[in-house]
Amino acid sequence: MKILKLKEVMDCTALARSTIYKYISEDFFPKPIPLGTRSVGWLESEVEEWILARVAERDEAA
Incomplete structure (x- = not known):
């Protein structure tokens, strides 16, 4: 199990920070895991599942 920081999530998804947090607020993207008082991360497996769902x-659609 690997935890990704925001920069890595942005690189994997090609989404901007604001878009990631917008999608989280709309329950369209995996929620981050609190790692500390000011630090969060995402499970790599959840981000990959989200990409595969897209x-x-x-x-x-095709």
């Missing part, structure tokens, strides 16, 4: 949506 691919599946694309394939269903």
